[in-house]
Amino acid sequence: MGLSSKHLLGLNGVPKEDIQLILDTAITFREVLDRPIKKVPTLQGQTIVNLFFENSTRTRLSFELAEKRLSADTMNFTKSGSSAAKGESFKDTVRNIEAMKVDMIVCRHESAGIPNYLTQISNAKIINAGDGLHEHPTQGLLDMYSIREKVGKLEGLNICIVGDIAHSRVALSNIYGLKTMGANVSVCGPTTMIPRKLEELGVKVYHNIDKAMAENDVLNVLRIQLERDAGALIPSVREYHNYFGITEERIEKNNPNILIMHPGPINRGVELSSEVADGASQIILNQVTNGVAIRMAVLYLLGSKN
Amino acid sequence: MEILLKGLRLLNPYQDLDITSDILIRDGVIEKIEKIDSSKFPEAKVYDLDGKICVPGLYDMHVHLREPGREDKETVISGSNSAAAGGFTGIACMPNTDPAIDSAEVVRFIIDRSKDHLVDVNPIGAVTKGRKGEALAPMLELTDAGAVGFSDDGTAVKTASILRNALEYSKMADAPIIEHCEDESLAGGAMNESFVSTELGLPSIPTVAEDLIVMRGILMAEYTGGKIHIAHISSKRSVELVRDAKQRGIDVTAEAAPHHFTLTDESVRAFDTNYKMNPPLREQKDVDAIIEGLQDGTIDCIASDHAPHTIEEKEMEYIYAPNGIVGLETQLALTLTELYHSGKLTLEQVIEKLSINPRKILNLELPKIQVGEKANLTILDLEHKFKFAVKSSKSRSKNTPFDGREFNGKAIAVINNSQIYFESKFINI
Numbered sequence: 046m047g048l049s050s051k052h053l054l055g056l057n058g059v060p061k062e063d064i065q066l067i068l069d070t071a072i073t074f075r076e077v078l079d080r081p082i083k084k085v086p087t088l089q090g091q092t093i094v095n096l097f098f099e100n101s102t103r104t105r106l107s108f109e110l111a112e113k114r115l116s117a118d119t120m121n122f123t124k125s126g127s128s129a130a131k132g133e134s135f136k137d138t139v140r141n142i143e144a145m146k147v148d149m150i151v152c153r154h155e156s157a158g159i160p161n162y163l164t165q166i167s168n169a170k171i172i173n174a175g176d177g178l179h180e181h182p183t184q185g186l187l188d189m190y191s192i193r194e195k196v197g198k199l200e201g202l203n204i205c206i207v208g209d210i211a212h213s214r215v216a217l218s219n220i221y222g223l224k225t226m227g228a229n230v231s232v233c234g235p236t237t238m239i240p241r242k243l244e245e246l247g248v249k250v251y252h253n254i255d256k257a258m259a260e261n262d263v264l265n266v267l268r269i270q271l272e273r274d275a276g277a278l279i280p281s282v283r284e285y286h287n288y289f290g291i292t293e294e295r296i297e298k299n300n301p302n303i304l305i306m307h308p309g310p311i312n313r314g315v316e317l318s319s320e321v322a323d324g325a326s327q328i329i330l331n332q333v334t335n336g337v338a339i340r341m342a343v344l345y346l347l348g349s350k351n
Numbered sequence: 352m353e354i355l356l357k358g359l360r361l362l363n364p365y366q367d368l369d370i371t372s373d374i375l376i377r378d379g380v381i382e383k384i385e386k387i388d389s390s391k392f393p394e395a396k397v398y399d400l401d402g403k404i405c406v407p408g409l410y411d412m413h414v415h416l417r418e419p420g421r422e423d424k425e426t427v428i429s430g431s432n433s434a435a436a437g438g439f440t441g442i443a444c445m446p447n448t449d450p451a452i453d454s455a456e457v458v459r460f461i462i463d464r465s466k467d468h469l470v471d472v473n474p475i476g477a478v479t480k481g482r483k484g485e486a487l488a489p490m491l492e493l494t495d496a497g498a499v500g501f502s503d504d505g506t507a508v509k510t511a512s513i514l515r516n517a518l519e520y521s522k523m524a525d526a527p528i529i530e531h532c533e534d535e536s537l538a539g540g541a542m543n544e545s546f547v548s549t550e551l552g553l554p555s556i557p558t559v560a561e562d563l564i565v566m567r568g569i570l571m572a573e574y575t576g577g578k579i580h581i582a583h584i585s586s587k588r589s590v591e592l593v594r595d596a597k598q599r600g601i602d603v604t605a606e607a608a609p610h611h612f613t614l615t616d617e618s619v620r621a622f623d624t625n626y627k628m629n630p631p632l633r634e635q636k637d638v639d640a641i642i643e644g645l646q647d648g649t650i651d652c653i654a655s656d657h658a659p660h661t662i663e664e665k666e667m668e669y670i671y672a673p674n675g676i677v678g679l680e681t682q683l684a685l686t687l688t689e690l691y692h693s694g695k696l697t698l699e700q701v702i703e704k705l706s707i708n709p710r711k712i713l714n715l716e717l718p719k720i721q722v723g724e725k726a727n728l729t730i731l732d733l734e735h736k737f738k739f740a741v742k743s744s745k746s747r748s749k750n751t752p753f754d755g756r757e758f759n760g761k762a763i764a765v766i767n768n769s770q771i772y773f774e775s776k777f778i779n780i
């Protein structure tokens with residue numbers, strides 16, 4: 046039994062069985078990564094292109110490593126900004142790459158919808174590595190994997206995503222995936238950082254971090270983009286930390302058993318206090334390895350699909 | 352040269368006219384309206400149009416011709432051909448060309464380009480020089496050269512103070528200020544702000560960006576006594592604001608584009624840039640409000656916002672692709688199919704919105720179906736079912752979400768300036 050789709054464009058609409066399969070397959074690959082010889086021949090002879098129109102070294106390296114561990118042939122294509130501004134249309138770029146007989150394309154782009162468009166102009170299997178503020182499915186899967194690894198389950202868990210939800214591509218993928226797996230998902234952040242009508246996705250919205258901590262088992266804390274609209278969405282980083290930052294005192298007061306997750310890299314003293322960051326950093330390092338395992342699972346499952 | 356049109360229903364609500372008759376046109380002028388025996392006019396070319404409807408020539412007051420500047424997208428001639436194919440005998444063209452229509456010279460250039468065409472082309476002048484929002488364009492000179500209204504379309508007039516002066520000054524030209532209503536500080540998104548934009552993660556434009564500038568225009572028109580026209584109204588709240596203002600007797604008019612009464616932001620889910628326009632496609636409640644506004648007269652006319660772009664430009668990433676779609680050849684068909692055949696508008700209302708009211712707003716002469724008048728006519732076949740194929744469009748650009756759509760109702764001929772356009776050919780008459 047394999048995945049129901051030949052692409053991974055997002056977690057919206059992906060059936061539970063598929064997510065389950067990816068998470069379970071990742072466990073096997075996680076074990077491979079602990080072996081002295083970390084390479085398996087699974088994708089030998091397959092060509093994968095990492096098409097990154099936006100800088101994201103961490104995500105690209107994670108995919109590249111996953112591809113190499115599976116013995117695939119990989120190529121990197123990096124370019125930023127509007128394709129037209131560079132004198133070549135996006136479509137032409139993709140056609141040129143496809144002429145090289147590519148089996149899979151891993152794509153990162155600052156415009157939402159590009160992976161969907163790729164499926165129309167290319168025959169390759171498409172994996173979305175982040176499109177605008179839309180989805181970042183492998184990050185969502187990775188977060189789910191790490192929570193399950195720590196807590197043992199997802200179903201029935203109360204999980205809150207904290208931070209700038211409106212400008213995050215991780216939040217939506219987390220929401221879709223976690224809800225499919227039966228978790229109760231909520232978000233917490235300043236009113237200016239919550240997108241319009243988010244409640245219609247069936248998530249609870251908090252603007253009070255203490256309440257969110259008291260009522261949830263897990264917090265997935267997003268990195269605050271310090272450079273974004275400085276001063277427009279929040280008055281200052283200091284005020285954000287005072288009202289939404291996770292500190293030892295808050296954990297002690299509200300919920301000593303709460304699991305703090307963070308996709309990294311952390312802004313110490315902003316979304317997490319320094320002590321909390323120290324505590325969470327072990328999980329973050331573990332997430333890097335888990336990220337490779339998840340991406341191996343996705344590549345393997347799509348790669349073995351006809 | 353004579354042509355004889357046989358068996359028409361002549362319909363013009365402006366003249367209270369609704370009769371069945373033949374028409375004889377000689378040298379572009381209506382010579383006879385009566386039952387005519389064709390054997391008495393052996394020289395006349397006869398068109399058998401039994402059951403077809405003859406209305407005053409249709410007019411589209413919001414068209415982007417790309418000449419001067421981007422003739423690869425559209426020219427005065429290609430746009431006029433597209434207008435004729437879509438059933439229009441007149442269009443007003445927007446000033447966001449390169450250079451902008453901000454001098455008498457450019458106005459004359461466009462009029463000169465169109466002078467031998469069936470379709471009348473009336474330029475809209477810029478409100479400010481270079482559409483920069485700083486200094487007023489020479490409105491009186493532009494008017495004398497042939498401009499019929501003023502707009503900085505593409506953006507709203509930059510500041511309230513310039514708008515105030517424009518509304519005052521344009522009173523001397525007796526021409527409206529046509530506002531593209533969008534607050535600059537809330538602009539820049541790729542789609543409507545809604546649940547769908549939240550799900551798609553696309554940067555968005557809220558309806559309040561439009562509503563604020565509609566309100567500004569209304570208040571300023573009230574204060575100055577100037578004449579404001581709201582271009583491509585798209586939000587429910589804006590329709591309510593215009594309705595309210597009209598009840599107060601403020602000199603405000605409004606137009607809606609066909610895509611805003613037929614499509615919603617749900618269409619954006621496919622990430623096809625042919626659904627990217629500005630104002631963006633809104634929600635169903637907005638679509639319903641536009642239709643209601645058309646029904647009760649809050650919205651005076653239907654205008655296409657015909658905005659040609661090359662395939663290369665439209666095939667860009669969603670956030671980078673330019674806004675707009677071509678619309679001259681689908682506008683009438685969408686209106687007849689979605690509003691007339693569904694019983695939402697009467698045929699008389701359709702003629703008001705597509706022929707009479709836009710000319711009234713721009714102070715243009717209204718065509719009459721009357722002996723001695725210049726023949727400026729559109730012939731409709733309300734039961735002509737067809738599938739729109741953009742590849743056969745006369746426009747130089749093919750950016751439309753309506754390719755392949757089935758329609759019911761079409762203009763089969765247009766007559767104006769001593770020419771007839773029939774079966775895809777222009778013939779001098």
Ligand SMILES: [Zn+2]
Pocket residue numbers: 504505506531582583629630
């Ligand atoms: Zn506009």
